[in-house]
Amino acid sequence: MPLIETYALTKQYPGVTALNALDINVEPGIIGLVGANGAGKSTLIKILLGLLPATRGKARVLDMDVETEGRAIRGLVGYMPEHDCLPPDLSATEFVAHLAEVSGLPRTAARERTAETLRHVGLFEERYREIGGYSTGMKQRVKLAQALVHDPRLIFLDEPTNGLDPAGREEMLDLVRRTGREFGIAVLMSSHLLGEIERVCDSLVVIDAGRLVRQGAVAEFTAGLGSLEVEVEGDAAALAEALTKRGFEARGEGFLAHVGLNGDDPYDAIRDCIVELELGLVRLEQRRQTLEDIFRPDADEAVAERV
Amino acid sequence: MSERAAGSIYDLGYRRYEGRRLGRWDAVLSLYVHGLRAAFGLGRRTRSKVFPIGLAVVAAIPALGYLMAAAFIDIDISDAIRAEDYFSSVFFFPPAALMLFVAAVAPELLGRDLRHATLPLYFSRGLSRQDYALARYASMATALLALTLLPQAVLFLGNALVVDSFGGYFQDEWGQVGPIIGSSLLISLFFAAIGMLISAQSGRRAFATIGVIAPFVFLPIISGVLVGTVENFVGRLGVFLNPFFVIDGFTYWFFDAAPDIGEGHPLNVADFAGGWYFFFALAVTAAGIALLVRHYGRRSL
Numbered sequence: 233m234p235l236i237e238t239y240a241l242t243k244q245y246p247g248v249t250a251l252n253a254l255d256i257n258v259e260p261g262i263i264g265l266v267g268a269n270g271a272g273k274s275t276l277i278k279i280l281l282g283l284l285p286a287t288r289g290k291a292r293v294l295d296m297d298v299e300t301e302g303r304a305i306r307g308l309v310g311y312m313p314e315h316d317c318l319p320p321d322l323s324a325t326e327f328v329a330h331l332a333e334v335s336g337l338p339r340t341a342a343r344e345r346t347a348e349t350l351r352h353v354g355l356f357e358e359r360y361r362e363i364g365g366y367s368t369g370m371k372q373r374v375k376l377a378q379a380l381v382h383d384p385r386l387i388f389l390d391e392p393t394n395g396l397d398p399a400g401r402e403e404m405l406d407l408v409r410r411t412g413r414e415f416g417i418a419v420l421m422s423s424h425l426l427g428e429i430e431r432v433c434d435s436l437v438v439i440d441a442g443r444l445v446r447q448g449a450v451a452e453f454t455a456g457l458g459s460l461e462v463e464v465e466g467d468a469a470a471l472a473e474a475l476t477k478r479g480f481e482a483r484g485e486g487f488l489a490h491v492g493l494n495g496d497d498p499y500d501a502i503r504d505c506i507v508e509l510e511l512g513l514v515r516l517e518q519r520r521q522t523l524e525d526i527f528r529p530d531a532d533e534a535v536a537e538r539v
Numbered sequence: 540m541s542e543r544a545a546g547s548i549y550d551l552g553y554r555r556y557e558g559r560r561l562g563r564w565d566a567v568l569s570l571y572v573h574g575l576r577a578a579f580g581l582g583r584r585t586r587s588k589v590f591p592i593g594l595a596v597v598a599a600i601p602a603l604g605y606l607m608a609a610a611f612i613d614i615d616i617s618d619a620i621r622a623e624d625y626f627s628s629v630f631f632f633p634p635a636a637l638m639l640f641v642a643a644v645a646p647e648l649l650g651r652d653l654r655h656a657t658l659p660l661y662f663s664r665g666l667s668r669q670d671y672a673l674a675r676y677a678s679m680a681t682a683l684l685a686l687t688l689l690p691q692a693v694l695f696l697g698n699a700l701v702v703d704s705f706g707g708y709f710q711d712e713w714g715q716v717g718p719i720i721g722s723s724l725l726i727s728l729f730f731a732a733i734g735m736l737i738s739a740q741s742g743r744r745a746f747a748t749i750g751v752i753a754p755f756v757f758l759p760i761i762s763g764v765l766v767g768t769v770e771n772f773v774g775r776l777g778v779f780l781n782p783f784f785v786i787d788g789f790t791y792w793f794f795d796a797a798p799d800i801g802e803g804h805p806l807n808v809a810d811f812a813g814g815w816y817f818f819f820a821l822a823v824t825a826a827g828i829a830l831l832v833r834h835y836g837r838r839s840l
Contacts, residue, residue: 278840281663283659283662283663283840284839284840303563303665303667306663306664306665307560307664307665309663310663311659311660311663313656313659313660315656316655316656317655317656317657317659317660318655318657319651319655319657320655321583321584321587322583326582330569330573331660331661331664333565333566333569333573334566334569334570334661334664334665334666335566335664335665336560336561336562336563336565336566336664336665337556337558337560337561338558338559338561338565339569341556341558341559345556348554352553378660382556382560382664383555383556410553414552414553415553416553416555
């Protein structure tokens with residue numbers, strides 16, 4: 233069963249098309265929703281939650297229709313908005329317990345789950361203090377806790393690392409990873425930072441200006457695009473030349489040669505060439521390409537076009 | 540399991556919630572109770588309690604003073620405070636306290652969620668926008684009902700003391716209980732509808748509070764001018780612009796009594812049957828609630 237499906241989902245505001253005929257189909261797991269600011273990430277999440285009506289098209293979450301079964305969906309999902317959404321004069325415990333009750337948990341269960349959930353997100357004694365005195369990192373944790381407190385099957389996290397310092401980002405990403413892997417809750421996380429998505433997510437949906445750019449498993453994006461880094465004692469340029477003659481994609485400089493992994497296995501050829509050229513092999517390492525490597529050239533081109 | 544037991548007792552890992560999940564009604568109920576507590580600043584800082592509880596006391600002061608006086612001095616029954624007069628404009632303080640209470644509490648109930656952008660957290664749960672608006676309205680109306688019924692109960696007790704036979708008073712005046720509850724209920728629903736609809740328009744507390752007070756101050760002035768100077772049917776209709784006179788109108792109608800006011804009083808000049816005030820208050824209340832619900836249904840997030 234797909235976790236989220238959309239068919240030609242379109243959202244138009246007066247003068248702006250926020251989502252343009254979006255077709256998405258994702259399986260359970262940790263899903264990254266990537267796009268520049270203003271690409272339509274928040275709009276998509278709000279439509280999936282039923283907070284916004286779509287202009288056209290259909291969307292299904294957990295195999296339920298967003299338009300007609302919104303209430304049932306909302307009972308099974310959690311939502312962490314991008315913006316500030318916490319009252320400063322309540323304690324985290326009070327606020328999260330209140331929302332747990334609104335989610336349908338009986339009072340005592342709401343209290344227990346609140347204590348447990350706040351501990352999971354790393355808030356301990358501070359949870360009895362007023363939220364107004366919290367750091368940004370602590371507020372983000374409370375926001376995550378209120379999304380988790382009723383034990384949903386899926387949570388929507390809209391830019392969960394926004395406004396956090398590098399250490400805070402690490403911790404938040406770790407929490408997201410644990411939520412997906414250990415707690416067994418599906419996650420849809422939006423971010424404009426590819427690096428974050430790559431480290432945490434199983435699959436990826438890339439949107440730009442409301443259009444779907446690509447979707448698929450993170451592994452698919454990076455597979456087949458790696459290269460081998462070969463360090464030799466001797467002239468790496470000569471090695472690259474020999475490999476190029478054999479039909480491989482290779483370039484070398486100094487002691488380092490890079491060999492593409494797109495075609496046939498180059499390992500035997502590398503070995504033979506090194507023997508022929510009587511070079512000493514120091515290191516052979518596979519370099520996995522990151523998502524940034526894939527998207528950056530496009531992004532640069534896009535910028536160049538605009539200029 | 541044994542490995543876990545051997546580890547830290549504090550970290551049991553994430554546990555799924557397998558317990559009972561209540562329905563929509565319970566979610567609305569918990570929002571309602573939370574709002575009702577918040578209306579009086581319960582579970583909040585002391586600062587949040589000052590205004591609502593202070594105004595509740597102000598609304599009850601005449602009744603409390605009367606009760607104390609009745610307990611210690613002989614009061615002639617002809618000087619007794621009648622239940623129908625308590626929240627009438629004749630008495631002034633209690634209805635003014637009610638108005639200020641709405642102006643202080645309604646912006647708190649709705650404005651907090653607007654100001655701190657907590658609405659998406661409610662609307663992304665099993666609650667609908669309409670549920671939210673109605674639950675908040677119910678909290679406001681119930682808080683007002685407490686403010687109106689409490690002084691009436693004290694007053695009833697005071698009157699029973701004024702009369703020599705305590706038990707006899709209860710027996711004789713039992714018929715007052717219906718009108719007391721009826722008028723208190725309608726006053727609360729009427730004021731809550733006006734206050735909540737205005738408060739929903741702005742998250743800024745100061746704006747919302749002034750916005751609620753303004754019609755209670757300016758409409759009576761316009762009403763007075765209309766009734767006093769325009770000597771025709773339209774001028775007489777002006778009496779409905781004064782919310783305090785509307786309350787007077789239906790309250791005396793509930794009690795089937797006449798207010799102790801002079802010939803020139805706008806209520807007498809306008810000379811409408813009490814039932815008209817009742818239907819007018821009912822219509823304003825219904826329209827206020829409908830507009831409030833519609834406002835939240837349309838609100839963009």
